[in-house]
Amino acid sequence: MARRTTARRAAPARLAPGSARVRGAIAEQQRRIALAEARADAAAEGTIHDGRVAARRLRSVLKTFRPLLDAGRAQEYRVDLRSFAAALGEVRESDVRRDLLTAVSLDDGRVSPTAHRRLRALLEASCATARETLRRRLAEPAWSELSRRLRRQRTGRSLLVVRTADLADVLEQVARTWRKPLQILRHEPRSAAELHELRLALKHCRYALETVAGVAPDETARLLRRLRAAQDRIGDHRDVVLAQHWLHEHEQTLGAALAGLLLDDLARRERKLRREGARRAARLPAAWEAWRAATRPVRKAAKRGRG
DSSP, X not given: OOOOOOOOOOOOOOOOHHHHHHHHHHHHHHHHHHHHHHHGGGOOHHHXXXXXXXXXXXXXXXXXXXXXXXXXXXXXXXXXXXXXXXXXXHHHHHHHHHHHHHHHHHHOTTSOHHHHHHHHHHHHHHHHHHHHHHHHHHTSHHHHHHHHHHHHHHHSSOSBOOOOOOHHHHHHHHHHTTHHHHHHXXXXXXXXXXXXXXXXXXXXXXXXXXXXXXXXXXXXXXXXHHHHHHHHHHHHHHHHHHHHHHHHHTHHHHOHHHHHHHHHHHHHXXXXXXXXXXXXXXXXHHHHHHHHHHHHHHHHHHHHHHO
């Protein structure tokens, strides 16, 4: 009788440093999305914001590091993450709009208490409507199916298929995210549309850079600070532009006098934020070049090791 042998499955090789960073970045955002999804029905402001940010970060990571991932699954995942973030979007936007316009109204001494209360009531009603719309969507079969797909991506086999990426490989993927913003910055963006396009590109750069924050820590920290500073101002500018659109749409309900006062205030803010956003963005290329120089030894060492 032939002796039976039991085949042993070989243990998977340990992840190389670059691959480990990418897997860690994916897992952290998946954890945050799962937490937001579990609490979405309450529609708390913090939960909505955290869920949207986590979905945006994960979509960005999947795009930046797609050469290391299962391309088909990563693309499907990005589509689902966009749907998840979009479902939370109106709640977040209504909250931001309420806080901005309430502050603008209070700062303007020309707005009467009665007019301010009328504005506040309309803004609160908009927030309540957005939350009710979200809760209805959460009860739909389409949301259950979306949740199932997100859970399957989170608990199924790893998206990561390249386990041997070193830090140099990941750094090069990070560097590629800067092609678009550097191109935009060469033309000195000033318009609202240009700044919005730049803001989206800078978010992608920031999320990628955070994956390798421990490499060249001083230069990375400096670059991240400048990224956040530029994003904050351009993001504030975007919020003002959206609030202007909302005021125009609700001018009849608010009354022409109140809408006109608020639009005047917002126009001044918009011009100031546009200048500040462009000024802060102009400081990015120097910090980027310093980061590239500081990470060059890591990339060179990896190339020598491969040789």
